[in-house]
Amino acid sequence: VNHLGHFLLTVLLIPSLEVGSKTGGGARVVHVSSSAAGFGVVDRATYSDEIKNADGKLFDTRMAANVEGVYGDTKLMQVVFSRELDRRLLARGVRSFAVHPGFVDTTFGRLDRRWMQTVMVIARPFIARDPAQGCLTQVFAAVDAQLEGQGGLFLDNMEEIPPPPPALGVE
Secondary structure (H helix, E strand, C coil), rough: CHHHHHHHHHHHHHHHHHHHHHHHEEEEEEECHHHHHHHHHCCCCCCHHHHHHCCCCHHHHHHHHHHCCHHHHHHHHHHHHHHHHHHHHHHHHHEEEEEEEEEECCCCCCCCCCHHHHHHHHHHHHHCCCHHCCCCHHHHHHHHHHCCCCCCEEECCEEECCHHHHHCCCC
């Protein structure tokens, strides 16, 4: 759901985005990713084969493989999808961006008892951005004139940053 829901919604909105791009001078899609995408892996054996995934064993194995697990994978998928969407829809006036909102002070992960999540919950009040700061890059990607004519970018703090290395070699 962390990627597939976003993917499906985007695909369903493409006709409306194309109409909007013709009548309003362009359209943008903003995918919320994360720096955790740098830890992600798009493993076809885990994510592409319904038969192998029917019992969830491969998913569970991947989830347990590292602290970021499937979360990093899905955030990587967001970056890969955003870049490919931009490539495919450029000629139709639709641009796509992936953004890292930063470490934002929300309730996300508060009930997760893994050690890394516990550290993040403790650190949150001291280093996290408040939600208003956390949404700035998404709003910037959606409407700022500085990004006219651009797309396929990965943004953080309202600036382009290099995409996570795993996103560069995924087809």
